[in-house]
Structures are given as structure tokens and as C-alpha cells.
Amino acid sequence: MISRSEIDILASLFPEKNFKTIREIQKNCNYSYERIHSGLYSLRKKGILKLNRIGQTIVVTLNYNSDLAFLGFVNYSINKKIKNTQSIKDAENFTKCIDEIQNIDSDLISIIEISIMPKDKIKFFCIGNKNLENKALGIEYRYNIRVKPVVLTEKSLREKRNETEFLNSTVLKGFEKFYNLFYLD
Numbered sequence: 001m002i003s004r005s006e007i008d009i010l011a012s013l014f015p016e017k018n019f020k021t022i023r024e025i026q027k028n029c030n031y032s033y034e035r036i037h038s039g040l041y042s043l044r045k046k047g048i049l050k051l052n053r054i055g056q057t058i059v060v061t062l063n064y065n066s067d068l069a070f071l072g073f074v075n076y077s078i079n080k081k082i083k084n085t086q087s088i089k090d091a092e093n094f095t096k097c098i099d100e101i102q103n104i105d106s107d108l109i110s111i112i113e114i115s116i117m118p119k120d121k122i123k124f125f126c127i128g129n130k131n132l133e134n135k136a137l138g139i140e141y142r143y144n145i146r147v148k149p150v151v152l153t154e155k156s157l158r159e160k161r162n163e164t165e166f167l168n169s170t171v172l173k174g175f176e177k178f179y180n181l182f183y184l185d
Helices: 004-011 022-029 033-045 067-086 091-102 132-143 154-159 175-183
Strands: 049-054 057-062 109-115 121-127 146-152 170-173
Touching: 004 022, 004 033, 004 067, 022 033, 022 057, 033 049, 033 057, 067 091, 067 170, 067 175, 091 109, 091 121, 091 132, 091 170, 121 154, 132 146, 146 154, 154 175, 170 175
Parallel strands: 121 146
Antiparallel strands: 049 057, 109 121, 109 170
């Protein structure tokens, strides 16, 4: 069994694929140092992460092959989507537009960029369907938001997995495929 605070701790370890300190985790999930510390030791016992000391500092390394680490990633992604849509002035239009993008025929869709300056724009990437430009154009006209799809193959996406633009994107569809491509070797 895993607690809510442990899931939040796991979510705070994303999107970067490197170690983090307890202080960095504390900034991301707003728990006390003691609560994070006890949660990390509990997660270590479950084999989800490793704790190492570098001098006086405890660093956390995630075991990405764990199913519970994947659960942390999904939690991180959903929270990021909610936070992104709440920060937009015309959130209703953006949400409708994002929902329609999510329904495009592809097994992986992730938003690379949402911007409101200088013009409302959503840039997303997906795998497969080369005819997305026509669908994106229809969405663009319906919501008066620039929609720019970036169509990739799995191979080309694997090559870009260390680029922060893709790693920091907001996953809408295909959580498992994204996780496998970006975090598992």
C-alpha cells in the first residue's frame, strides 16, 4: 500500500531524470522535511527509490522500472495539466481546444508549449498520423488558438528524450508510452 504523501513525493521527482535532495523535493510538494524524510525511507523499503549520502546531504534516485514510480509520473502529469490550464486567462477555450487535441487519433500526445503571448498558441507533439495538419487547422479555426502539431516517429522521439522541451511537456494521452520512451532504457 502506498499513501497519498508518498505518491506526492514520487511525483516531485519528475520530470528530470537525475537525483534530487530532500530540500528540492520539499519545494515541489509542500510537505515538512520530516514527513518527506519518513516517506522516502518507506519508499526505499518498497524498492521504489534509493537513498545515498553525498557528504551530509541525502540524495534520492528513482527506480524507474517500478510500477509505483509510473504512478508518481501519472500524478505529476495530471497535476501539471491542471496547473497549466488554470494559469490561462481564457481557460475554458484552451480546455476545449486541449480536449479536442486529446481526441486526435494518436496513441501519444503531449503538449510542448502553451503560450498566450503574443498570440494564443498550443504546440504539441504526437506519434504517427501525418495528416494532423488538417485536423489542427480545424481546431485552430474553431477556437481561434494557433495549434501547431509536431509529428514524430518513436525512433525520432527517443533521440529527443534528453531535450528539455520534450521532457518538460505536459502529457495528455499515452502516459505509459511517454514514460517508456523517456524514462526506461
